[in-house]
Amino acid sequence: MKTAITELFNIEHPIIQGGMHYVGFAELAGAVSNAGGLGIITGLTQRTPELLAKEIARCHDLTDKPFGVNLTFLPSFSAPPYPEYIAAIREGGIKIVETAGRSPEQYMPALKAAGIKVIHKCTSVRHSLKAEQIGCDAVSVDGFECGGHPGEDDMPNMILLPRAAEELKIPFVASGGMADARSLVAALAMGAAGMNMGTRFMATKEAPVHDNVKNALVAASELDTRLVMRAIRNTERVLKNAGVDRLLDMVVGLIHDIPTVKELIDRIMADAERLIRNRLTGLLGAESRASLEVA
């Protein structure tokens, strides 16, 4: 499948692995990129810029395909040494950075000077437009799926994605609650050029989380918040805030197995094609199908 996102990042499939604290290590990022998606190393999971440089080098050993680094800009007094992290990213030959948290505006000159493409995670149309204005190449539109996240603008993807499509000139991917081909095709229908998938990748063979966590993700229904969160908190502490907790709460309802990353991505793309050409095209009347065939 070709979209503005596969073209922008030179990847085969429009699936970006979301940056996940304590999960986005080289093993997972490499596996996602090898499978044709865009793997993402979580920058701040590496405690120092030197450790990030080593993690990037490890990922280069695992894949020849493009992968990116997530850099989250925190609103904290003792901010991490971002310029040094960016230096590690640049010197590691990384050409794609996913920024999150505060606006990346201050660091855009350094990133763009290194030829790095920037995709910024936003939870509103207003922030997405701001990201476009400061030179981001794409945005990851995070429709917080009823996550209880503070902030007035949080909107579910069913509203946020069409609104983003109306306003943005740069391409965007849908983020939040994405789990399978149905999520992907729905996001594409609403104007996104791909999806950012996080939690679903935790339930893959390659994800560096304990089997107990993976099994809890599979066993849980969308209503089993406490069970899942207890299992995850006690083992990996991958999730930090109430908003993400609530999101995880729901997407687990759509996770039913622990495939390899490649199996997962191949399945999503095959299912997405079937969804489009069998189910959706099949719903069109005979007249519409005929006009499609001659098109």
Add this chain to the structure above:
Amino acid sequence: MKTAITELFNIEHPIIQGGMHYVGFAELAGAVSNAGGLGIITGLTQRTPELLAKEIARCHDLTDKPFGVNLTFLPSFSAPPYPEYIAAIREGGIKIVETAGRSPEQYMPALKAAGIKVIHKCTSVRHSLKAEQIGCDAVSVDGFECGGHPGEDDMPNMILLPRAAEELKIPFVASGGMADARSLVAALAMGAAGMNMGTRFMATKEAPVHDNVKNALVAASELDTRLVMRAIRNTERVLKNAGVDRLLDMVVGLIHDIPTVKELIDRIMADAERLIRNRLTGLLGAESRASLEVA
């Protein structure tokens, strides 16, 4: 477009007008049915069963096509005389009833004995399965789009629709936040067989609400809650609970004009076909498109 819902209700397009208090009069229901959707008269907006009988007769004068009646089962001491309302529905020749609120279980025998098809509005997979079990013909799955509705199960459509598709045998339509072709195709991709659209129909020429309300719906962005709600409360009092308020809040961002009902429905269906056969099919690789053409 043919789906399980167009077949079930013998309608041309898989678009159901949501029951709306003080909006779902014969004029709007008739216009929706004439345009090929399924118009719905809001039963309890008619203060007595006799008035409902008259409203049904008025709608029969406006359209020869199928239309339905919404019946909301309230948790109140002084419940409306539901058996009499059902008698008015039956004697009015109505063959489709949308139930909402409490479970319609108690009234299913009377409805089914009259050959009436029942579509029940549910906000969870669990309630949808219960509706299926008691004999409902379809459900309207209401993914409360971050509406702040009380109740543990409320989930956004991006999660709720795929989950419903996994569990239900009867067809379902997506409800909540539906506004245009993008909503429809996304819902179809996630397994729904159509959509239930409410607020969007308020901004049509035929909707029996004050022009100030329609203009407020068009002017407002998805962030202008208070403006819209003030305009609506002061003129029509169409919306009663905080949950619906919050939903309206968001869907207004996708309402940009006041077409006739027929213009709106024709546009949605034409856009939906284009979305499927141009945008979505166009994203597939040449190889996939070739296999589609020979299919």
